[in-house]
Amino acid sequence: MFVKTLGIASTLLAVAAGAAAQEQVLNLYSARHYSTDEALYANFTKATGIKINRVDADDAGILSRLKAEGAASPADVILLVDAARLHKGEIDGLFQPIKSKLLEDAIAAQYRGKSTAEGTPWFGFSTRARVVVYDKAKVKREDVDTYEELADPKNKGKICIRSGSHPYNLSLFGAVTEHLGEQKAEAWLKGVVANLARDPKGGDTDQIKAVGAGECQIAVSNSYYIARLLRSGKPEDKDLMERVAVVFPNQSSWGAHLNIAGGAVARHAKHPANAIKFMEYLASPEAQNYFANGNNEWPVARGVKVNNPALQAMAGGGDFKSETIPLAAIAANQVKVQQMLDRVGFK
Ligand code: FE
Numbered sequence: 001m002f003v004k005t006l007g008i009a010s011t012l013l014a015v016a017a018g019a020a021a022q023e024q025v026l027n028l029y030s031a032r033h034y035s036t037d038e039a040l041y042a043n044f045t046k047a048t049g050i051k052i053n054r055v056d057a058d059d060a061g062i063l064s065r066l067k068a069e070g071a072a073s074p075a076d077v078i079l080l081v082d083a084a085r086l087h088k089g090e091i092d093g094l095f096q097p098i099k100s101k102l103l104e105d106a107i108a109a110q111y112r113g114k115s116t117a118e119g120t121p122w123f124g125f126s127t128r129a130r131v132v133v134y135d136k137a138k139v140k141r142e143d144v145d146t147y148e149e150l151a152d153p154k155n156k157g158k159i160c161i162r163s164g165s166h167p168y169n170l171s172l173f174g175a176v177t178e179h180l181g182e183q184k185a186e187a188w189l190k191g192v193v194a195n196l197a198r199d200p201k202g203g204d205t206d207q208i209k210a211v212g213a214g215e216c217q218i219a220v221s222n223s224y225y226i227a228r229l230l231r232s233g234k235p236e237d238k239d240l241m242e243r244v245a246v247v248f249p250n251q252s253s254w255g256a257h258l259n260i261a262g263g264a265v266a267r268h269a270k271h272p273a274n275a276i277k278f279m280e281y282l283a284s285p286e287a288q289n290y291f292a293n294g295n296n297e298w299p300v301a302r303g304v305k306v307n308n309p310a311l312q313a314m315a316g317g318g319d320f321k322s323e324t325i326p327l328a329a330i331a332a333n334q335v336k337v338q339q340m341l342d343r344v345g346f347k
């Protein structure tokens with residue numbers, strides 16, 4: 001693609017113009033592909049005069065591309081999905097910590113990377129919950145209203161879930177590890193494997209559809225996939241969503257597991273000031289609405305609310321209890337979790 005050319009062009013320009021006069025450009029590597037993001041970027045350009053060059057790829061593609069490009073990378077800001085991936089980018093040295101009073105005030109410490117004297121490595125801009133979907137005709141709500149029960153023998157042969165090594169599950173299991181401790185978490189994972197209706201395959205939506213098809217009775221999914229199905233006009237999606245119910249787990253204990261979509265400034269950003277400006281813009285109420293609502297997520301910035309009927313319906317009126325452990329701590333468990341998955345045979 002055009003990225004390589006872009007890299008050379010911006011390097012030459014930077015040399016020609018000197019570091020002081022930064023071009024009014026921002027190179028964005030994004031794992032987000034939502035039509036509402038177009039308005040998000042257009043409004044930033046309108047407000048600041050900074051043009052956005054965007055490279056779209058999936059999360060893994062972006063991380064490997066950054067690694068391959070090294071110091072020559074033109075990337076200024078990187079948008080990724082799930083704290084497990086943001087943490088991976090951080091420990092691989094692909095980001096530069098930033099200091100922004102605005103971002104620190106807007107985004108609670110729970111939803112950002114761990115701050116050091118150098119700054120904060122990444123910030124979350126929207127949240128999603130990892131919840132349980134079940135067949136209303138076959139499963140009782142009280143049998144699936146905690147994550148712990150996914151490992152209970154009463155749910156044997158009923159569960160569909162995507163690969164254990166997927167970042168969404170690494171984070172959920174990392175959270176369970178924080179709550180239960182390592183030993184109990186591993187026993188729990190073993191119990192979940194024993195309860196699977198089939199080997200893990202497909203994405204979250206596929207698990208919900210498998211419940212609809214009668215292949216399983218319980219599925220684990222991120223909340224926005226459910227909201228998407230709830231908003232779908234397709235008759236088969238409407239039928240599916242009438243058969244299933246959603247439960248936000250652990251409402252009487254630690255709360256539903258939340259994750260984030262977020263961003264970071266690239267280690268070798270050629271336009272660092274523009275990058276911070278863009279990150280700060282993403283925390284503004286207007287941008288939060290596009291960023292979160294576009295994918296049926298909840299805004300992260302303090303005091304910002306979206307009015308999304310599908311989200312409200314799904315959460316039974318709007319409010320639910322969510323866990324309060326910092327995502328940086330949860331994401332830091334992923335190597336440990338992967339080892340447990342290998343030991344218990346969770347594919
Ligand atoms: Fe997703």
